[in-house]
Amino acid sequence: MSEKGLLIVLSGPSGVGKGTVRQKMVESKLFEFQYSVSMTTRKPRPGEVDGEDYYFTTKDKFKEAIANGKMLEHAQYVDNFYGTPLTPVKKMLAEGHDVLLEIEVNGAMKVREKMPDGVFIFLTPPDLMELKDRITKRGTDAAAVIEKRMAQAKVEIMMMENYDYAVVNDKVENAVNRIKDIVSSEHVRVPRVIDNYRKMIKEN
Amino acid sequence: MSEKGLLIVLSGPSGVGKGTVRQKMVESKLFEFQYSVSMTTRKPRPGEVDGEDYYFTTKDKFKEAIANGKMLEHAQYVDNFYGTPLTPVKKMLAEGHDVLLEIEVNGAMKVREKMPDGVFIFLTPPDLMELKDRITKRGTDAAAVIEKRMAQAKVEIMMMENYDYAVVNDKVENAVNRIKDIVSSEHVRVPRVIDNYRKMIKEN
Numbered sequence: 053m054s055e056k057g058l059l060i061v062l063s064g065p066s067g068v069g070k071g072t073v074r075q076k077m078v079e080s081k082l083f084e085f086q087y088s089v090s091m092t093t094r095k096p097r098p099g100e101v102d103g104e105d106y107y108f109t110t111k112d113k114f115k116e117a118i119a120n121g122k123m124l125e126h127a128q129y130v131d132n133f134y135g136t137p138l139t140p141v142k143k144m145l146a147e148g149h150d151v152l153l154e155i156e157v158n159g160a161m162k163v164r165e166k167m168p169d170g171v172f173i174f175l176t177p178p179d180l181m182e183l184k185d186r187i188t189k190r191g192t193d194a195a196a197v198i199e200k201r202m203a204q205a206k207v208e209i210m211m212m213e214n215y216d217y218a219v220v221n222d223k224v225e226n227a228v229n230r231i232k233d234i235v236s237s238e239h240v241r242v243p244r245v246i247d248n249y250r251k252m253i254k255e256n
Numbered sequence: 257m258s259e260k261g262l263l264i265v266l267s268g269p270s271g272v273g274k275g276t277v278r279q280k281m282v283e284s285k286l287f288e289f290q291y292s293v294s295m296t297t298r299k300p301r302p303g304e305v306d307g308e309d310y311y312f313t314t315k316d317k318f319k320e321a322i323a324n325g326k327m328l329e330h331a332q333y334v335d336n337f338y339g340t341p342l343t344p345v346k347k348m349l350a351e352g353h354d355v356l357l358e359i360e361v362n363g364a365m366k367v368r369e370k371m372p373d374g375v376f377i378f379l380t381p382p383d384l385m386e387l388k389d390r391i392t393k394r395g396t397d398a399a400a401v402i403e404k405r406m407a408q409a410k411v412e413i414m415m416m417e418n419y420d421y422a423v424v425n426d427k428v429e430n431a432v433n434r435i436k437d438i439v440s441s442e443h444v445r446v447p448r449v450i451d452n453y454r455k456m457i458k459e460n
Contacts, residue, residue, distance in 0.1 A: 215446050
């Protein structure tokens with residue numbers, strides 16, 4: 053049966069370990085997905101490869117892409133733009149590939165508006181205190197920043213209700229295995245496959 | 257986190273192999289569920305144990321249970337009643353156990369009305385011709401019976417749209433593994449867990 057790919061959106065509060073989980077998903081070889089490369093206006097860091105780590109571009113070109121509806125989502129941090137170009141995502145899905153987006157919560161909600169068929173996974177800290185621990189251990193943030201992040205995390209956890217699944221990131225391996233199960237089960241959800249079966253009945 | 261168990265309803269057209277999949281699910285040790293024992297008015301066959309294979313009862317008592325709303329679903333075949341007693345199912349779910357029901361499609365739809373939170377899995381033959389092969393190989397049915405079953409199967413496949421998942425029973429092991437993934441992912445669906453998280457935020 054020919055089937056469209058799944059758009060898998062991995063999100064969650066800052067500090068929860070989205071990047072680590074995504075990296076482990078790639079390394080584990082448990083998945084067959086293509087990873088969506090983000091576009092940014094910030095300068096490449098040493099070792100970063102254009103088209104692999106990011107698509108690096110200018111502010112003018114990024115703004116043009118937004119104006120032309122060619123960004124699935126985008127955000128501005130400090131003085132730079134970051135976002136997901138729409139065309140490569142749509143192409144990969146149409147070819148039957150699952151596509152993974154790792155993205156912060158505001159971006160994920162924008163994606164949900166444009167692609168409600170996606171599978172929206174919220175990565176959750178085992179509890180808020182552990183989130184606080186992790187942020188503290190990073191050691192780069194001032195107390196005020198930590199408090200602000202905690203408040204934001206509460207808001208973000210309340211945002212969980214806009215997601216399909218809440219996966220606890222107690223251990224990266226557990227989270228990766230659960231996401232594998234989610235992807236497997238979403239591939240056989242009736243609204244995704246019913247048209248193929250209707251066709252099968254007609255052919256008999 | 258304390259959590260209610262999942263009601264897992266395994267259904268599908270006759271001849272698709274529901275019983276074999278259920279048996280393999282039990283043997284595989286991949287699941288931690290309790291199996292709902294049906295009630296029937298037919299006589300026990302040699303070796304069948306009351307309370308294990310079925311709850312064996314009289315027609316009067318069965319009719320009384322229906323009248324008192326104590327059956328989750330029931331059906332009449334020829335001259336006997338078969339059905340699922342409600343009380344043990346509710347008790348097991350409340351205790352946090354997943355409960356498996358293997359049931360034909362009409363019964364499954366009745367369960368859906370009473371327990372919409374259940375996970376409804378439709379077991380599907382790889383194609384209708386294979387279903388025909390399987391029924392023929394049983395060798396106990398006349399051609400007219402086979403034709404009738406085929407027509408019924410088409411109706412049942414159209415019923416698939418009332419289910420959450422459509423699992424192809426190409427190989428029993430594949431079906432069992434897919435159901436394992438479905439159960440795992442359903443345990444972290446946001447509508448099932450959101451209340452636990454809301455509580456967590458309040459506690460911080």
